[in-house]
Amino acid sequence: MALSYSANLGFLWTELALPDAVRAAAKAGFDAVELHWPYAVEPSLLKQALAESGLPVLGLNTSKGNVDAGEFGLSALPGRGDDARAAIDQALAYATAIGATAIHVMAGKTNALEARDTFVANLRYAADRAAPAGITILLEPLNLHDVPGYFLHDNATAASIIEEAGRDNIRIMFDCYHVGRSGKSILEEFDAHRERIGHVQFAAVPDRGEPDAGEVDFATVLPELAARGHAGHFGAEYKPRRSTDEGLGWLAAWR
Ligand SMILES: O=C(O)C(=O)[C@H](O)CO
Numbered sequence: 001m002a003l004s005y006s007a008n009l010g011f012l013w014t015e016l017a018l019p020d021a022v023r024a025a026a027k028a029g030f031d032a033v034e035l036h037w038p039y040a041v042e043p044s045l046l047k048q049a050l051a052e053s054g055l056p057v058l059g060l061n062t063s064k065g066n067v068d069a070g071e072f073g074l075s076a077l078p079g080r081g082d083d084a085r086a087a088i089d090q091a092l093a094y095a096t097a098i099g100a101t102a103i104h105v106m107a108g109k110t111n112a113l114e115a116r117d118t119f120v121a122n123l124r125y126a127a128d129r130a131a132p133a134g135i136t137i138l139l140e141p142l143n144l145h146d147v148p149g150y151f152l153h154d155n156a157t158a159a160s161i162i163e164e165a166g167r168d169n170i171r172i173m174f175d176c177y178h179v180g181r182s183g184k185s186i187l188e189e190f191d192a193h194r195e196r197i198g199h200v201q202f203a204a205v206p207d208r209g210e211p212d213a214g215e216v217d218f219a220t221v222l223p224e225l226a227a228r229g230h231a232g233h234f235g236a237e238y239k240p241r242r243s244t245d246e247g248l249g250w251l252a253a254w255r
């Protein structure tokens with residue numbers, strides 16, 4: 001079975017302007033692109049590059065908030081409802097302008113008692129506004145080594161939050177790197193939450209470099225995830241050890 005790969009342009013070709021990174025991903029043979037925080041780029045420039053390349057754009061993230069204050073997302077932060085909803089509106093407007101099909105609503109760093117209720121309310125807000133445009137809302141557990149204090153750090157919690165939110169267009173962004181870095185089995189976690197998974201990402205564990213090195217044998221794990229039911233793209237969200245182009249041997253080898 002041929003797998004489809006998406007280039008995460010938050011990490012790949014970061015030396016290029018975003019529209020040129022889209023062109024580089026197409027030239028390298030990727031099937032799609034996905035973004036982190038594209039907001040500084042005029043959407044029409046991105047749209048033009050996407051149209052030229054013929055690649056779909058899968059998703060983007062809501063704003064991190066006040067980075068200088070250490071924020072990494074807003075949607076689970078009690079008392080920040082206006083900012084969280086503004087970030088969701090911004091993401092929806094940008095996604096609609098470029099034709100992106102999903103938005104990762106970032107929870108943020110908090111251990112407040114009201115965090116879960118706050119996150120559920122903001123996810124419902126996002127899902128209800130995204131539904132008419134056919135956009136999926138993603139939530140992503142991040143490992144606590146990389147993002148200490150992040151509210152959402154395991155798939156079981158993500159699944160129960162989705163259940164509680166009660167909207168059909170909310171899914172888990174299943175990042176194999178975060179699962180592996182948390183010391184869990186990628187296949188077992190995938191099986192446990194398969195019905196709720198909307199997108200899959202990957203990178204070497206534990207260094208987050210190219211996926212053809214490290215503790216996880218992605219050359220067999222990714223086809224196994226496809227065989228177990230993942231029909232979508234696999235998002236290459238890794239930090240190249242040297243240049244992006246020098247590290248693309250895996251893409252040709254796994255085709
Ligand atoms: O860090 C990740 O794994 C992500 O996918 C997010 O977009 C946040 O950086």
Ligand SMILES: [Mg+2]
Nearest residue numbers: 140175201237
């Ligand atoms: Mg990820």
